[in-house]
Amino acid sequence: xxWIILGIAGAMEITWAVAMKYSGGFTQLIPSVITAVSYIxxxxxxxxxxKNLPLGTAYAIWTGIGIIGTSVLGVLLFRETISLPQWVCxxxxxxxxxxxxxxxxx
Numbered sequence: 001x002x003w004i005i006l007g008i009a010g011a012m013e014i015t016w017a018v019a020m021k022y023s024g025g026f027t028q029l030i031p032s033v034i035t036a037v038s039y040i041x042x043x044x045x046x047x048x049x050x051k052n053l054p055l056g057t058a059y060a061i062w063t064g065i066g067i068i069g070t071s072v073l074g075v076l077l078f079r080e081t082i083s084l085p086q087w088v089c090x091x092x093x094x095x096x097x098x099x100x101x102x103x104x105x106x
Contacts, residue, residue, distance in 0.1 A: 002049050002051075002106065003049075003053075003101070005045050005048050005049045006045070006046070006049040006053065006058055006061060006062060008041075008045045009041075009042050009043075009044075009045035009046040009048075009049055010042075010061070010062050010064075010065025010066060011065070011069070012038045012039075012041040012042035012045060013042045013063075013065060013066035013069070014065065014066055014069030014070055014073065015034065015038035015042075016034070016035045016036075016038035016039040016042060017066060017069075017070045018073050018077065019032075019034040019035040019038060020035045021074075021078065022034075023035055046058065046059075046062055049062075052106065053104075053106055054104070054106070057100050057104055057106075060096070060097070060100055061097050061100055061101065064094075064096060064097045065097070067090070067093055068090060068093060068094060068097075071086075071090055
């Protein structure tokens with residue numbers, strides 16, 4: 001359950017970042033509210049996960065999920081470009097997350 005909670009925290013991390021992009025510097029009400037709510041939810045779920053997971057592992061996975069998700073959504077939603085070397089770096093983050101999860105004693 002702790003890993004699912006951490007996954008939810010990561011999903012909320014992605015949500016607030018994307019909503020912030022849509023908020024236009026907090027000039028759009030709905031995306032701004034979504035940003036605030038999902039930011040708080042992300043922190044709450046991370047805190048819950050940290051009750052049972054090591055800080056370094058949980059934080060690395062949480063931020064990694066955010067990096068991967070926002071990178072992919074940046075390409076899909078905002079037509080941002082990512083070079084091949086950048087994709088390789090993102091793939092290494094994925095490998096790092098998988099490694100941290102598999103090597104965790106939790």
